[in-house]
Amino acid sequence: MEVIFQIVMAFLACIAFSIIFNAPRKELPFCGISGSISWGVYFFVNQILSQQVLATFLATLVVTIVCRFLSSIRLEPSTMYHIAGILPLVPGMNIYNAMSGILSNDLLYCFEQGVMALKLAAAIAIGSILILSLPQSMFHIPSK
């Protein structure tokens, strides 16, 4: 139940983001789907294994594959779906915590959270690079 609620929220958030970035109106549902898939995978893996970095990495892999297929079906730049999908995974909470660690002079906490934010950003980068460097012909739907 909780998972469904989270996925719906991710769908709404990513559609709202795409409106801010002025995505074409007819592509908005696909941006939302891409965002809810990434957050769904992240939430599911994080709940079972409670491994934040692994969950982010797997979510990035899945959502990058999905957005490359979407791009070949819809014939639009894949960046649009990719950005909408990755936005929920951006480690905003860790950056905030690192900053609040500096404010309260708790430098150990700041370092811990800052390194965590860097680890999550690296997980997103590696996950994207692995899928994005595959050739486009692998993401072609043959039925057309």
Add this chain to the structure above:
Amino acid sequence: MDDNMLLNLALDAGEIMLAAGAETHRVEDTMERILSMGGENLPEAITFSNVLIVSIHSPLSGCLTMSRKAPSRSTDFAKICRVNDLSRRFTAGEIPIEEAYQQLYTIYNEPLFSGFLNILSYGIASGAFTLMLKGTIGDSISAFITGILLGLFMSFLSRKNVPYFLRSLFGGAYTAIFAILFYISGLGNQYSLIIVGSIMTLLPGVTLTNAIRDVMESNFLSGTSKIMEAFLIATSIAGGVGIILTFYHNILSMLGGI
């Protein structure tokens, strides 16, 4: 086909795409595709962080090179898609160069902020993110209102041409002020969740994603400059939030002392 006109068309298309936040590879690809319509002219298109250079070898007037500096960026997917579409139709020979010019001009002059819906989506994104971070309903409503106020503030700042890092700094501070006000009023349960949910709309996710793509296509110069930009924006936001939180804690301890 007039070579100067072709160069100008390619530069215009590249400038719009770069300013709208397309990655370097896509910009170079589009410009080269447009240039290759001039026939056998050895087209070359190069893009660094915000510089565009195109050159062709024309049989009539020898080597021609043109360069341009692109203006500041604000992400706009609709423009990228439409220029992409236009360049495909132009290279397929469906529209003549004069009409392509006209259409690029209309794309260029389209305003970014489409008013009410845009401001509302700042609110929806902030509210939904706060719920995703396991905030309460009260937190979410506070973040929704904070997000709408932030959207109004950001569109005001970008109309006044405030530099991008000051925009992030003011945005962060503004968010923190409202989050603390909602926390004091009792609607919000945890001001940190309201702040994190609302600043998600300011965080440089697009810049970071494009930086990864640029580095991967071995456009290291553009990639590293984008990473610097993303880092600077994130630090500015954190700084803005931090200033307000320090004030708040100091005032609290002063009141406690009395």
